[in-house]
Amino acid sequence: MKIARMLCPVHSLGPGERVCLWTQGCKKNCFGCTAPELQPDTGPEIDETALAKIVNAAADRAGCTGLTVSGGDPFEQSPALLKFLSEVRARFSDILVYTGYTISEIKSGGAGEAGTECLKYIDVLIDGRYIDALNKPGLALRGSENQEIIFLSPEKETSYREYMKGGRILETFTHGPTAVVTGIPDRDRDRDRKEDT
Numbered sequence: 001m002k003i004a005r006m007l008c009p010v011h012s013l014g015p016g017e018r019v020c021l022w023t024q025g026c027k028k029n030c031f032g033c034t035a036p037e038l039q040p041d042t043g044p045e046i047d048e049t050a051l052a053k054i055v056n057a058a059a060d061r062a063g064c065t066g067l068t069v070s071g072g073d074p075f076e077q078s079p080a081l082l083k084f085l086s087e088v089r090a091r092f093s094d095i096l097v098y099t100g101y102t103i104s105e106i107k108s109g110g111a112g113e114a115g116t117e118c119l120k121y122i123d124v125l126i127d128g129r130y131i132d133a134l135n136k137p138g139l140a141l142r143g144s145e146n147q148e149i150i151f152l153s154p155e156k157e158t159s160y161r162e163y164m165k166g167g168r169i170l171e172t173f174t175h176g177p178t179a180v181v182t183g184i185p186d187r188d189r190d191r192d193r194k195e196d197t
């Protein structure tokens with residue numbers, strides 16, 4: 001599986017203390033994507049069993065009970081995602097995955113058979129392409145209003161609704177020599193001005 005980075009404990013991408021993993025590679029090319037560096041399908045692959053061990057160990061060290069997988073688009077690597085999720089499922093009480101596919105695309109096989117299978121291992125899915133014009137301030141956990149928060153495990157809804165009352169949260173981490181901001185940022189208003197010129 002191609003992975004760009006892992007951070008923990010993260011509080012800005014779901015309730016509680018979480019391990020967050022960003023996959024590398026996404027072909028959807030949404031205008032205004034906040035992570036264009038994660039679009040190229042490049043970089044080394046890590047074996048999913050080895051990755052699961054690293055993620056589980058990080059969760060143990062940091063006391064995390066939640067896992068968030070974002071990207072990139074994790075579902076563009078659906079066979080690898082399926083293997084990874086099946087190996088970490090037992091360790092986490094809450095697994096949230098972001099994808100640029102809609103749930104109907106996934107259910108109808110748009111992310112491959114493995115993509116449909118992945119849904120069995122996910123508690124909460126946030127789906128759909130990012131639409132810059134629909135990025136509204138305060139929209140907790142979602143980049144744009146068209147995206148849906150789908151509670152595949154309905155019992156998770158209460159804790160997510162409570163968490164989302166806090167609106168958007170941003171955190172800054174150091175990752176190697178660079179600073180990484182996690183969470184959902186507001187729309188880049190500078191882009192509007194550039195488009196106008």
Ligand code: SF4
Nearest residue numbers: 026029030033100130
């Ligand atoms: S689906 Fe997400 S990662 Fe992919 S281009 Fe759109 S916003 Fe960027």
